Amino acid sequence: xxxxxxxxxxxxxxxxxxxxxYTWGPTQKQETIYPRHRQHAKNCGMxxxxxxxxxxxxxxxxxDSVKKWLRRLKDSGKILLLITSSHCDYCRLLxxxxxxxxxxxxxxIIITNALKPGFFSQTPNQRPFRTLENDEEQEALPTxxxxxxxxxxxxxxxxxxxxxxxxxxxxxVVYFGDSMHSDIFSARHYCNWETVLILEELREDNAVVPKExxxxxxxxxxxxxxxxxxxxxxxxxxxxxxxVDTISGKEDAEEILVNTWSCKSVNTYSTITIPSIEAIxxxxxxxxFTRFSSNSSVTAGYYPKPPRSLLxxxxxxxxxxxxxxxxxxxxxxxxxxxMDALSFT
Numbered sequence: 001x002x003x004x005x006x007x008x009x010x011x012x013x014x015x016x017x018x019x020x021x022y023t024w025g026p027t028q029k030q031e032t033i034y035p036r037h038r039q040h041a042k043n044c045g046m047x048x049x050x051x052x053x054x055x056x057x058x059x060x061x062x063x064d065s066v067k068k069w070l071r072r073l074k075d076s077g078k079i080l081l082l083i084t085s086s087h088c089d090y091c092r093l094l095x096x097x098x099x100x101x102x103x104x105x106x107x108x109i110i111i112t113n114a115l116k117p118g119f120f121s122q123t124p125n126q127r128p129f130r131t132l133e134n135d136e137e138q139e140a141l142p143t144x145x146x147x148x149x150x151x152x153x154x155x156x157x158x159x160x161x162x163x164x165x166x167x168x169x170x171x172x173v174v175y176f177g178d179s180m181h182s183d184i185f186s187a188r189h190y191c192n193w194e195t196v197l198i199l200e201e202l203r204e205d206n207a208v209v210p211k212e213x214x215x216x217x218x219x220x221x222x223x224x225x226x227x228x229x230x231x232x233x234x235x236x237x238x239x240x241x242x243x244v245d246t247i248s249g250k251e252d253a254e255e256i257l258v259n260t261w262s263c264k265s266v267n268t269y270s271t272i273t274i275p276s277i278e279a280i281x282x283x284x285x286x287x288x289f290t291r292f293s294s295n296s297s298v299t300a301g302y303y304p305k306p307p308r309s310l311l312x313x314x315x316x317x318x319x320x321x322x323x324x325x326x327x328x329x330x331x332x333x334x335x336x337x338x339m340d341a342l343s344f345t
Contacts, residue, residue, distance in 0.1 A: 048090065055097045062098040069281035070099075070106045076285055079165055080107045081158075083119065085182070088112040088151065089135045108165075109158070110149040113137070116179075117186035120155045129153035155191050176277070180262070185269045194271045201242040202307055203275030241309040259298060263310070267292040272301040279304055 043049050051058050074080055084091050091112045095103040104110065111119075111129075118127055128140035130151045137151045144150070144157040147165070162171045173191070177183020178198040187193045240246075243263040246255040266273050271291045274280055280287075280303065292301030299306035 052093060055093065059094060059097050063278050063281070065281040066277050067099060067106075069277070072285060074106055079109070079162065081109045081111070082107045083111045083114050083116070085114050085116050086112060087135075088132055088149070104149070108147045109161075111151070111153055111158070112149070113151045115152060116182040119153060120186040120190040122154050124154050124157050127152055127154045129157060155187075159191070174271070180265055180269065185265070188269045195269060197266060197270035197273040198276060199266065199273050200275065202273060202302060203279075241307075243307050243309045259310075263298070267298045267301060270301065272303055274303050 043052070070080065082091075082095075086094070091110070099106065112132075115127065128142070129144050130140055130153075131138040132149060132151050141150075141157075144153070144161045145164075146161075159171075159173075162173070163169065173193040174196060175183065175187040175191075175193045176196045176198060177187065178200075180197070184195045184197050188195045241260070243260060244257055245260050246257055248255055272289050273292075289303055290300050292298070299310050
């Protein structure tokens with residue numbers, strides 16, 4: 001999970017104390033802090049020293065199944081990327097706590113301070129890669145020639161390196177992210193990468209399996225049962241469902257159920273949507289996922305189960321995509337498997 005993201009509870013505790021030190025991102029649905037100055041990622045202020053001193057209060061440990069999944073991908077010959085907007089020292093803190101001190105062995109390329117979504121949209125001249133020395137950014141690089149740990153950068157130079165590493169003209173990239181704005185839309189719109197949205201609301205929607213899926217072989221369903229935390233915000237008493245909403249009909253007409261903008265964005269810009277990495281960690285690497293596409297139901301790409309609110313309201317029909325990617329229609333494909341893909345972040 002991206003290191004810049006914090007829980008609502010942390011924000012409420014710290015916001016009043018950090019008004020002069022932080023800018024609270026207005027466009028993010030998640031509660032996100034953006035440090036204005038590099039020194040705030042060191043032992044300055046209150047936030048970073050507190051997290052460094054008591055990581056167990058704020059950071060969830062990574063399940064063993066996810067660690068094994070990353071190792072299986074690496075051992076199968078996949079190139080693994082870690083791309084985060086957090087600075088290198090904060091990224092190291094989070095990854096060492098969640099994945100272990102040897103986390104760098106899992107990734108071929110680590111990019112910190114990526115400044116997403118600009119990482120995907122900016123040109124190499126606007127956003128060059130930089131080397132790191134003692135956690136400080138050094139000179140800008142004209143190209144990206146080899147794997148390693150870098151800062152800032154752009155998707156253009158990264159993709160050129162992936163071509164070199166794989167020997168392929170058009171290597172396939174599967175990008176995992178939990179922000180529609182910074183991750184999913186940007187990676188799909190600017191790079192046309194396959195995208196996997198990690199959506200907590202899917203886990204908390206108490207999803208159910210449609211009856212027609214009951215004939216699916218057991219070995220194809222995966223082992224994910226998942227811990228079932230108490231739902232906090234998936235169906236807000238004030239805002240309602242994340243996936244569906246009602247609009248008033250004309251005069252005395254009944255209210256009409258519609259998919260929300262967020263729901264439409266999910267099935268337009270993500271290849272598939274999952275509640276967590278843990279949900280797919282025990283599946284075979286060649287498992288065939290059904291993807292979202294313009295020719296299928298809006299629930300097709302949800303794994304392991306579509307949200308109950310979509311199924312119960314009947315808002316599951318096909319719909320026109322919000323827009324084309326880079327001026328061309330998205331390729332239609334009924335299934336996707338990660339053995340055909342290149343990288344994960």
